[in-house]
Amino acid sequence: MYRTPTHIGIIPDGNRRWATQNGMNKKDGYEHGLLPGLKLLRAAKNLGIKELTYYGFTVDNCKRPKEQVVAFSDACCKAVEIIKDEGVEVCVVGNTGSPCFPDKLLPYTKRAENSNKMRVNILVNYGWEWDMKNGWLSRDIPRIDLVIRWGGMCRLSGFLPIQTVYSDFYIIKDLWPDFKDEHLAAALDWYSRQDVTLGG
């Protein structure tokens, strides 16, 4: 049997490094991450993946220079605009109570009950401390089977600590704007060969 993950977490890291390598300002990397996000979503949908959760930006990220904060916040808003037309259930999860949360995403913060559509979550102004210290606020997001991270780092960087307790982590050296469908295929192939024990 070819084992497929039900829910994949996506850490789309490397936008700023990509921008620098391509002679742009760091802030300009984020919008080059939009099309990859759409391509990944469509590929995952075609493969029958039930749920995707993208790591948009965090409370900590908002300490960066303002032009970067504006750029990644805009990119997340555009991402939701794009994704909502893809026939999926979109849900935005994050700290809506701080100024960094974009008002225009408020309508997307309620998770739809019972849906036959693929679910796509985006963490926006998310913080593990915000999540955990207030009694696991992200609890509507279910367990994640596979986390795929671009940009070469082998770490979670605060991504949903409880949902990832049993996740397998697959690291891709390429930077996120250089996403290729082959990355997802390689991750799924690797995942199918992991022995899942859920801590048992």
Place this chain on the structure above:
Amino acid sequence: MYRTPTHIGIIPDGNRRWATQNGMNKKDGYEHGLLPGLKLLRAAKNLGIKELTYYGFTVDNCKRPKEQVVAFSDACCKAVEIIKDEGVEVCVVGNTGSPCFPDKLLPYTKRAENSNKMRVNILVNYGWEWDMKNGWLSRDIPRIDLVIRWGGMCRLSGFLPIQTVYSDFYIIKDLWPDFKDEHLAAALDWYSRQDVTLGG
């Protein structure tokens, strides 16, 4: 500057696979993990590492066949006996309220305040659910900089979800009983080349 982790998490996986590969019963793998644990501790101490946390066994692990449960529980008790003579501050962290917690380790469950010694923690009958659902019971254990896992899996398997939010993960394919000092050296060398941002 050669960046060194202050606190290393150790996931000593692969004891049962090692036993099977060496023609033994699975349960007999655990005691072959004791000497590696001592060698690692001494090597880390020599390198000036301030704190080590070993993933002993979990509440979930206790669902395994009884002979295995007895074997890994005994191995943890022996590990504490060995470690306490190494001039370090030993602390055992886990669910002391369930029958799987060995009574003889109760004297080690209080973390020493102010100590100049290296600290060595062992998770015994630990469970992330026990830890988190009761209000972060492991909070005395500080943030972990580097997690090293033996046995090839790239996952945390419930290992201290909050302390590991910003950890870098280094995976070693060799099984834990085949520990070599070179593994630690390679992990530290790799770690020194990671860019630590703590989510910023």
